[in-house]
Amino acid sequence: xxxxxxxxxxxxxxxxxxxxxxxxxxxxxxxxxxxxxxxxxxxxxxxxxxxxxxxxxxxxxxxxxxxxxxxxxxxxxxxxxxxxxxxxxxxxxxxxxxxxxxxxxxxxxxxxxxxxxxxxxxxxxxxxxxxxxxxxxxxxxxxxxxxxxxxxxxxxxxxxxxxxxxxxxxxxxxxxxxxxxxxxxxxxxxxxxxxxxxxxxxxxxxxxxxxxxxxxxxxxxxxx
Numbered sequence: 001x002x003x004x005x006x007x008x009x010x011x012x013x014x015x016x017x018x019x020x021x022x023x024x025x026x027x028x029x030x031x032x033x034x035x036x037x038x039x040x041x042x043x044x045x046x047x048x049x050x051x052x053x054x055x056x057x058x059x060x061x062x063x064x065x066x067x068x069x070x071x072x073x074x075x076x077x078x079x080x081x082x083x084x085x086x087x088x089x090x091x092x093x094x095x096x097x098x099x100x101x102x103x104x105x106x107x108x109x110x111x112x113x114x115x116x117x118x119x120x121x122x123x124x125x126x127x128x129x130x131x132x133x134x135x136x137x138x139x140x141x142x143x144x145x146x147x148x149x150x151x152x153x154x155x156x157x158x159x160x161x162x163x164x165x166x167x168x169x170x171x172x173x174x175x176x177x178x179x180x181x182x183x184x185x186x187x188x189x190x191x192x193x194x195x196x197x198x199x200x201x202x203x204x205x206x207x208x209x210x211x212x213x214x215x216x217x218x219x220x221x222x223x224x
Contacts, residue, residue: 023067023222024059024060024061024222025058025059025061025183025219025220026058026059026219026220027056027057027059027183027185027217027220028056028217028218028219029054029055029056029073029215030052030054031052031053031054031075031189031213031214031215031216032050032051032052032053032213032214033050033051033052033053033211033212033213033214034048034050034212034213035048035049035050035051035076035077035078035079035210035211035212035213036048036049036079036080036211037077037079037193037197037207037208037209037210038193038207038210039205039206039207046079046081047079047081048080049080049102051076051077051078051211053073053074053075053076053213054073055071055073055074055075056071056072057071057072057217057219058070058071059115059219065116065118066114066115066116066117067114067115067117068112068113068114069111069112069113069114069115069127069171070110070111070112070113071110072108072109072110073107073108073109073110075106075107075108075109075133076104076105076106076107077105077106077107077209077211078102078103078104078105079102079103080101080102080103081101081103082099082101083098083099084096084097084099085097085099087146095146095147097144098144099142099144100142100144100145101140101141101142102140102142102143103138103139103140104138104139104140105135105137105161106135106136106137106138107133107134107165108133108134109131109132109133109134109191110132111129111130111169111189111191112129112130112131112169113128113169113170114127114128114129115127115171117175121177122174122175122176123174124173124174125171125172125173125174125175125185125187126170126171126172127170127171127172127189128168128169128171129168129169129170130167130168130169131167131168131169131191132164132165132166133164133209134164135158135162135163135164135165135197137156137158138156138157138158138161139154139155139156139157140154140157141153141154141155142154159199160198161198161199162195162196162197162199165195165197165209166193166194166195167191167192167193167194167195167208167209168191168192168194169191169192170189170190171187171188171189171190171215172187172189173185173186173187173188173215174186174187180221181222182218182219182221183218183219184216184217184218185215185217185218185219186216186217188212188214189213189215190210190211190213191209191210191211192210193208193209193210194208195208196208197209
């Protein structure tokens with residue numbers, strides 16, 4: 001048991017030393033975002049909704065002013081659409097119905113950006129790269145309101161959407177050193193979907209995700 005303890009301790013020491021030499025920084029991140037979808041003529045006029053994401057980030061230093069920035073997120077996306085439609089009752093009276101459509105997605109998202117920085121103590125950071133997302137669940141809630149009643153449906157529809165999404169990512173923000181090891185970051189990032197996430201059977205339409213988020217993180221730097 002004593003030899004096992006010494007072996008584990010030596011392994012941890014070597015791992016910490018390797019991480020420090022590799023200029024790695026690890027942290028946690030939260031991201032409230034304005035998110036929506038872009039559609040074509042069949043589905044359009046979507047309104048943005050606020051969704052939250054959270055996860056872990058890793059920063060690998062390439063040089064004094066450059067790094068690779070990767071974040072693994074539990075990522076909520078969605079959109080809202082409001083419209084009206086006319087209907088006729090059994091007495092041939094015409095009424096107007098209000099239709100509210102909420103489309104919600106849950107993804108695991110991995111943005112990977114090449115990041116540069118300007119400044120020494122208080123740093124301006126900027127990045128450009130791409131993201132990939134894996135669909136966990138999709139739900140569509142439809143609320144139809146007529147003068148005499150309201151009808152609501154809430155259905156799971158993951159099979160109508162592709163499993164993978166992806167696109168371009170950009171970011172800009174500031175890094176504030178709290179100590180030699182801990183850094184606080186805040187900034188804006190944007191994801192612009194380049195993959196039509198719908199299956200061909202979904203109303204003959206195309207949908208692309210996009211979001212603008214406030215990225216806030218606290219990280220620990222293993223090197224100084």
